[in-house]
Amino acid sequence: MTVLTESSETQFLDAVDVVLTGFFARGRAGTSGLPATVGQLWDALASSATGGKRIRPRLLLSVVDGYGGGPAGTSDGAGWSPEDPAVVTAAALELLHTALVTHDDVIDHDFVRRGKPNVAGIYRRRAAADGFDAAAANERGQAAAIIAGDVALAAAYRLVASTRARQLPVLLDLMDAAVHSAAAGELLDVEYSGHLRVPSAEVVLQTALLKTAIYSFDVPLQAGAVLAGAPAEERQLLCRVGQDIGTAYQxxxxxxxxxxxxxxxxxxxxxxxxxxxxxxxxxxxVRQPGWPSVAPLLTGAGSRTDVETLRDFLVASGARAYVQTMAREYAERARDAVAGSSLPVALRADLGVLIDAAVDRVR
Structure with missing residues (x-):
């Protein structure tokens, strides 16, 4: 039996949504008297922050709840308030995620996320409707996305600061760790992509750790531990577990x-x-026999036929099975660390569910 009940999670996530909705509403209201496009940028940013899995809030809540640290200042199950430091911190982590994926989409030249136009896509469409050619419309859409991502990044820090929690310095250090690692991972991703000099598995795994695992898994678990007053050694364990879960997820x-x-x-x-x-x-x-015969397709993989041939090679060469095995190994390492730990029983159970969800998914 876990502490993290469905009703507790729903209340918590609803409170996180209230914080985010309030943030976007205040930002939108502040554009009064400015050209309409400024307010519409806030609308586009708000749209991009909806529809996600809310992984980071769920992880933070699992730790806070696991240590029995329900809503601040209550002991009667009164529910989560949008002013609760745990709720606000979770909302800040979601805003940070929104900022990072908004910038990531610019880097990757993506104009769709979660099956709908992202900020760049929305503003590209507007530019095209205004008569700009395709290249110019792309540039204008991406410029708007950079601006929107900057807004979300600054706001994430502001939200954490607004908690005025006694653990604020540590929480801000965790925010720095999240941003700095994600920036490093993003840079490595750019440096190593777009050409045939494919790095080693060790470098690829390091990039995954920096770009995704730390900010999306390690930091939310640590933030929950800090807010719950968990022992330092258990916080460090959650750090390692989060990095393994996050790598498996990536x-x-x-x-x-x-x-x-x-x-x-x-x-x-x-x-x-x-x-x-x-x-x-x-x-x-690239390290398997037969790769030289399909490598030329990679530099010109514009057709569906080329992509299908490459996809078939990834299966036949064992690459797909290898990555599946590696994902399971990282998940099992996290599961073993949790099972052999002194973490609260309820938290161990919740983390087991979260580990399964990270690897057994279709989206």
Missing amino acids: LVDDLLGVFGHESATGKTTTGDLTAIKHTLLLSHA
Whole structure:
């Protein structure tokens, strides 16, 4: 039996949504008297923040609840308030995520996320309607997305500061760790993509850790531990567990980016190959016999036939099976660390569910 009941999670996530809705409403209201496009940028940013899995709030809540630290100042199950430091911190982590994926879409030249136009896509469409050619419309859409991402990034820090929690300095340090690691991972992703000099598996895994695992899994778990007053050694354990879960999650993401169903993922299954993204799939494939015969397709993988041939090679060469195995190994390492720990029983159970959800998914 876990502490994290469905009703507690729903109340918490609803409170997080109240914080985010309030933030976007205040930002929108502040554009009164300005040209309409300024307010519409806030609308586009708000739209991009909806529809996600809310992974980061769920992780933070699992730790806070696991240590028995329900809503601040209550002991009667009165429910989560939008002013609760845990709720506000979780909302800040979601805003940080929104900022990072908004900028990531610019870097990747993506104009759709979760099956709908992202900020860049919305403003590209507006520019095209205003008569700009395709290249100019792309540039204008991406410029708007950079601005929107900057707004969300600054707001994430402001939200954490607004909690005035006694643990604020530590929470801000965690925000820094999230941003700095994600920036490093994003840079490595850019440096290693777009050409055939595919890095080693070790480098690819380091990139996944920096770009995704730390800010989306490690930091939310640590933030929950800080807010719950968990012992330092257990916070460090949650750090390591979060990094392993996050790496497994990213490996599954890479698999879905090539072999998933676009209707489920909301993303193209050709983009990683056409952009020559150096995932673990590719890192393994280039070192297998037969790669030289399909490598030329990668530099010109514009046709569906080329992509299908490359996809078939990833299966036949064992690359797909290899990445599936690696994802399971990272998940099992996290599961073993949790099972052999002194973490609260309820938290161990919740983390087991979260580990399963990270790897057994279609989106």
